[in-house]
Amino acid sequence: MTTLTRQDLNFGQVVADILCEFLEVAIHLILYVREVYPSGIFQKRKKYNVPVQMSCHPELNQYIQDTLHCVKPLIEKNDAEKVAVVIMDKEHHPVERFVFEISQPPLLSISADTLLSHVEQLLRAFILKISVCDAILNNNPPGCSFTVLVHTRDAATRNMEKVQVIKDFPWIVADEQEVHMQEPRLIPLKTMTSDIVKMQLYVEERAQKT
Amino acid sequence: EASKDHAELDPSSASDKKVILLPCKNPPSRERVQLWLEARKQYESLQKGL
Numbered sequence: 001m002t003t004l005t006r007q008d009l010n011f012g013q014v015v016a017d018i019l020c021e022f023l024e025v026a027i028h029l030i031l032y033v034r035e036v037y038p039s040g041i042f043q044k045r046k047k048y049n050v051p052v053q054m055s056c057h058p059e060l061n062q063y064i065q066d067t068l069h070c071v072k073p074l075i076e077k078n079d080a081e082k083v084a085v086v087i088m089d090k091e092h093h094p095v096e097r098f099v100f101e102i103s104q105p106p107l108l109s110i111s112a113d114t115l116l117s118h119v120e121q122l123l124r125a126f127i128l129k130i131s132v133c134d135a136i137l138n139n140n141p142p143g144c145s146f147t148v149l150v151h152t153r154d155a156a157t158r159n160m161e162k163v164q165v166i167k168d169f170p171w172i173v174a175d176e177q178e179v180h181m182q183e184p185r186l187i188p189l190k191t192m193t194s195d196i197v198k199m200q201l202y203v204e205e206r207a208q209k210t
Numbered sequence: 211e212a213s214k215d216h217a218e219l220d221p222s223s224a225s226d227k228k229v230i231l232l233p234c235k236n237p238p239s240r241e242r243v244q245l246w247l248e249a250r251k252q253y254e255s256l257q258k259g260l
Contacts, residue, residue, distance in 0.1 A: 037240055040247045057246060063237045070233070081228075145239065147232050154227045174230040 015104055015196050016076040020068045022123045023083060023100065027064050027148070028054045029130050030085050030098050034137070036146050048124040052131070066169040067148050070160050078104045079156035084149040086178075089141050089209075094181045096140065097149075097204040098130075098189075104197055122192040126201055129190045133203065136187060141210050149174055183207040 025047045032042045032053035037060065042053040055061055074080040080102055087096040150171075157171075164170050184204040191200040 037243050038247055040251075041243055057238065057243050059238045059246075060243060063233075063235070067233055143240065146237060150231045152229060152231065154229050157229065157231065170234040171231045172234045174232045178232065179230055 011196065012076040012078065012104070016072045018119060018123075019075050019102065019197065019199075020072050022126070023071070024064060024068055025052055025054070025127060026098075026100070026130055027067075027085055028052065029127065030087075031055065031060075031146060033131060033134050034087055034096065034140060034144075036087060036140075036144055048120055048127055050124055050127055050131075052127060066167045069167055070163050070169055070171060071148070071150055073159040073163060074150060074152050074156055075102065077156065077159055079152050079159060080150055082149075082151035084151070086147050086149055087140060087144050088147065088178075090143040092145075093177060093206075094179070094204075095144065095206045095209050096137065097181065097184075099202050099204060101200045101202075102197065103199075105195070119194050119196065122194055126190045126192065126199075129201070133187075133189060137203065137205055138209055147178070149179070181206050 028042070029052050031037055032039065032055075037055065037057070039053075041055050041057045041060070043056050044051050045054045046052070047054075055064075071080060071083060083100045083102065085098040085100075086094045089095050160171065181204055183206070185207060187203040187205060189201045189203060192198065
């Protein structure tokens with residue numbers, strides 16, 4: 001069994017690759033489950049050995065990819081504290097927030113097998129939880145849209161400047177109205193602890209959605 | 211009060227401030243995606259008719 005240490009691989013990069021791939025699947029699934037877009041644009045695929053729904057709309061797919069390309073340098077440097085998929089009503093006020101709280105524990109050494117199979121198993125559980133979360137959430141009002149929020153530090157934003165220019169995908173600081181949610185109900189969905197990443201997912205739901 | 215002033219003036223603490231970012235661009239609207247879906251369905255039915 002191959003044992004990897006920090007010297008063998010850029011672990012930040014490996015974690016960022018794994019998490020961004022997971023976040024891409026999770027975002028598609030959230031948009032499908034919460035009916036942000038018509039179900040006809042989604043196709044069934046297999047990820048983490050479970051069926052998921054992925055969009056086949058080119059512009060939407062590109063938007064999600066560009067978003068995650070910009071988030072990746074922050075995750076790589078362990079500077080993305082939270083990544084939130086926010087569903088907003090017609091007035092652009094948040095009605096639901098799927099919050100992925102991410103932290104990377106200090107790494108000692110790890111086997112390559114553990115790195116791949118154990119993490120995949122843990123991420124599968126997140127996907128399964130997202131796919132059934134509509135049962136515990138209230139329906140959203142019609143005409144909702146979405147955005148992605150990243151909680152980071154001011155100094156860390158330099159890490160994503162280059163990719164913003166390359167992708168022509170600029171980011172701005174969120175306004176109060178894009179962040180504030182009235183009387184949110186907190187619903188924990190899943191927590192994982194692995195050798196390379198700790199993550200918890202919860203949903204914040206606005207009490208009065210309509 | 212003095213420590214608060216110091217914190218406000220200290221550039222290192224200012225750059226360490228927590229921020230929440232979001233993309234400046236919006237994703238495609240539901241209406242736009244719906245139109246694309248209808249156009250695709252029409253195209254596919256035309257292809258089948260050929």
